[in-house]
Amino acid sequence: MLEVSDLTAIRDEKELFQSITFSVNPGDLVQVEGRNGSGKTTMLRIITGLGDCESGQISWQGIDTKKDRDAFHESLLFIGHQTGVKKELTAFENLSFYQKMNGSQGVTQDDIWLALAKVGLAGKEDIPAGKLSAGQQRRVALARLWLSKHPLWILDEPLTAIDKQGIKVIEALFIEHTHRGGMVLFTTHQDMFTDVSVLKTIRLGE
Numbered sequence: 001m002l003e004v005s006d007l008t009a010i011r012d013e014k015e016l017f018q019s020i021t022f023s024v025n026p027g028d029l030v031q032v033e034g035r036n037g038s039g040k041t042t043m044l045r046i047i048t049g050l051g052d053c054e055s056g057q058i059s060w061q062g063i064d065t066k067k068d069r070d071a072f073h074e075s076l077l078f079i080g081h082q083t084g085v086k087k088e089l090t091a092f093e094n095l096s097f098y099q100k101m102n103g104s105q106g107v108t109q110d111d112i113w114l115a116l117a118k119v120g121l122a123g124k125e126d127i128p129a130g131k132l133s134a135g136q137q138r139r140v141a142l143a144r145l146w147l148s149k150h151p152l153w154i155l156d157e158p159l160t161a162i163d164k165q166g167i168k169v170i171e172a173l174f175i176e177h178t179h180r181g182g183m184v185l186f187t188t189h190q191d192m193f194t195d196v197s198v199l200k201t202i203r204l205g206e
């Protein structure tokens, strides 16, 4: 379980958000909502350890993430605004590289082909990512979700440039992940989940 307690952030001498408290439990799908500039990215970056907060505490499985950052990061898949897709590598090479960098055990070449097929990139595996469209490049990044064994996914605007059909596929994957006991904490400006009862929401900027 991820617990965020009393989180306050200041940027440019302005309080972005104050005393935000929430938890993400196994099976939870949590959307951080708010207008442009309300602090969504800032909050996700603080939770992942990439940004500083004014005050507050973040714990994973009951332990402060600052005290055991490795354990937290082993459980976490974070995809931010910058997807980390390398334009000179093919879609397949990007995923192989990513898996090697993360020391992921048990992921085969077939798994990577399958993940690329799941995101609609069958037949495009050997094209350098720089020659794919913006949405296709984003799909390369999202293919990591199919290979992930991390219980916690933190995703900042994962659906940027993704078409309606792609959004449906990602929605289904989120649901599948949470049904397996996984957790998803995400932001999006896209319409997602017609059945919003599956979602918990955190609103910033009110």
Ligand SMILES: Nc1ncnc2c1ncn2[C@@H]1O[C@H](COP(=O)(O)OP(=O)(O)OP(=O)(O)O)[C@@H](O)[C@H]1O
Residues within 6 Å of the ligand: 011, 012, 016, 034, 035, 036, 037, 038, 039, 040, 041, 042, 043
């Ligand atoms: N490192 C920084 N230094 C100074 N100001 C920052 C920094 N990071 C973010 N900000 C400011 O904090 C505010 C919140 O930015 P943030 O990116 O968190 O918003 P957001 O809710 O994710 O917006 P969007 O919906 O547009 O993605 C903005 O006004 C931004 O300029």
